Amino acid sequence: MTHIIEFENVTKTFRTPSGEVTAVDDVTLGIRPGEVFGIIGYSGAGKSTLVRLVNGLERVSSGRLVVDGVDISTIRERELRPVRARTGMIFQQFNLFRSRTVAGNVAYPLKVAGWPKARRDARVAELLHFVGLLDRAHAYPDQLSGGQKQRVGIARALATSPRILLADESTSALDPETTRDVLDLLRRVNRELGVTIVVITHEMEVVRAIADRVAVLDAGRVVEQGTVFDVFSNPRSDTAQRFVGSVLHDRPDAESLERLRSAHPGRIVTARVVDGSRVGAVLSDAGAHGVRFEIVFGGIGSLQARSFGSLTLELTGPDDGVDAVIAALREVTEVEEPGADDGRHEELELEAAR
Numbered sequence: 001m002t003h004i005i006e007f008e009n010v011t012k013t014f015r016t017p018s019g020e021v022t023a024v025d026d027v028t029l030g031i032r033p034g035e036v037f038g039i040i041g042y043s044g045a046g047k048s049t050l051v052r053l054v055n056g057l058e059r060v061s062s063g064r065l066v067v068d069g070v071d072i073s074t075i076r077e078r079e080l081r082p083v084r085a086r087t088g089m090i091f092q093q094f095n096l097f098r099s100r101t102v103a104g105n106v107a108y109p110l111k112v113a114g115w116p117k118a119r120r121d122a123r124v125a126e127l128l129h130f131v132g133l134l135d136r137a138h139a140y141p142d143q144l145s146g147g148q149k150q151r152v153g154i155a156r157a158l159a160t161s162p163r164i165l166l167a168d169e170s171t172s173a174l175d176p177e178t179t180r181d182v183l184d185l186l187r188r189v190n191r192e193l194g195v196t197i198v199v200i201t202h203e204m205e206v207v208r209a210i211a212d213r214v215a216v217l218d219a220g221r222v223v224e225q226g227t228v229f230d231v232f233s234n235p236r237s238d239t240a241q242r243f244v245g246s247v248l249h250d251r252p253d254a255e256s257l258e259r260l261r262s263a264h265p266g267r268i269v270t271a272r273v274v275d276g277s278r279v280g281a282v283l284s285d286a287g288a289h290g291v292r293f294e295i296v297f298g299g300i301g302s303l304q305a306r307s308f309g310s311l312t313l314e315l316t317g318p319d320d321g322v323d324a325v326i327a328a329l330r331e332v333t334e335v336e337e338p339g340a341d342d343g344r345h346e347e348l349e350l351e352a353a354r
């Protein structure tokens with residue numbers, strides 16, 4: 001099986017008093033067994049609906065959805081049960097039973113599945129050991145920190161040894177340090193137990209920290225998908241560019257650009273930098289064209305031990321020399337002149353007015 005979850009032209013619509021809402025719009029997406037797959041989008045993009053389709057909490061309106069070898073777009077409600085048992089889920093608000101202890105929460109799905117008490121107790125101990133909460137087995141959720149509650153959520157979701165774990169904004173209620181701990185635990189779930197994880201988030205940092213591949217969702221549609229490195233280092237869609245910009249801050253926004261322009265009279269260009277793009281080598285030859293360069297803005301990050309980001313440069317010198325350096329840069333990477341067509345627009349407007 002190449003995909004453990006496969007969406008093929010899946011659409012989900014809801015009928016509401018004010019008309020039909022398309023929450024998931026013609027999504028085609030394949031998630032591979034054993035990977036951590038991120039689904040990122042702003043509020044209302046359709047992320048929760050997309051994962052709820054995977055465990056059958058919502059049914060598809062059209063298209064085909066295959067989960068762990070079962071086409072769940074066509075099967076009846078009661079046939080969904082075994083599929084649900086192979087799919088665990090954790091939530092932003094943890095969704096623990098407040099009246100049950102930590103052990104009682106983790107044991108719950110095993111009870112529902114009819115496990116005898118002795119086997120259940122052994123499994124609960126094993127799970128609590130895995131998530132580092134064995135000593136809190138008899139505590140109640142209200143006595144736990146947010147991070148601990150999510151660990152209980154993870155232990156409970158893993159109780160019946162699912163092949164897939166769906167994590168819906170599982171760290172959004174946590175502070176950054178606790179978020180890192182929970183993401184580390186999810187990584188262990190993936191690596192040590194071989195569980196495929198689908199992480200739904202509106203935070204690019206979460207995707208960066210844990211996912212192998214990512215899909216960017218906008219208004220119910222997948223607008224971009226690929227390895228996290230590819231989407232981070234070369235985001236194509238506006239939505240992906242906004243998400244990446246939110247963590248890397250590598251490109252000047254309009255206001256910063258204005259400030260740069262007034263402080264730097266030379267030509268301003270932004271060059272994309274990825275591993276081996278040889279931007280440095282081109283710049284070190286700039287002097288041969290009588291051109292000086294200054295780095296005026298930029299950010300380089302690293303992901304999976306590879307660098308990426310962009311540098312904004314001021315180039316000063318004779319026009320043909322600057323042109324030659326920009327041409328040489330374009331040979332090794334993507335180069336933009338931010339707002340370079342602003343002046344051209346003004347010229348065109350002037351021409352039109354004449």
Ligand SMILES: Nc1ncnc2c1ncn2[C@@H]1O[C@H](COP(=O)(O)OP(=O)(O)OP(=O)(O)O)[C@@H](O)[C@H]1O
Pocket residue numbers: 014015016021022023041042043044045046047048049050
């Ligand atoms: N049960 C429902 N009935 C009607 N509309 C719904 C229902 N569930 C979701 N929607 C609508 O579908 C769209 C996508 O919602 P969804 O909750 O999947 O997005 P999301 O990306 O998870 O957003 P958020 O992060 O805010 O939860 C929204 O316009 C939402 O109002």
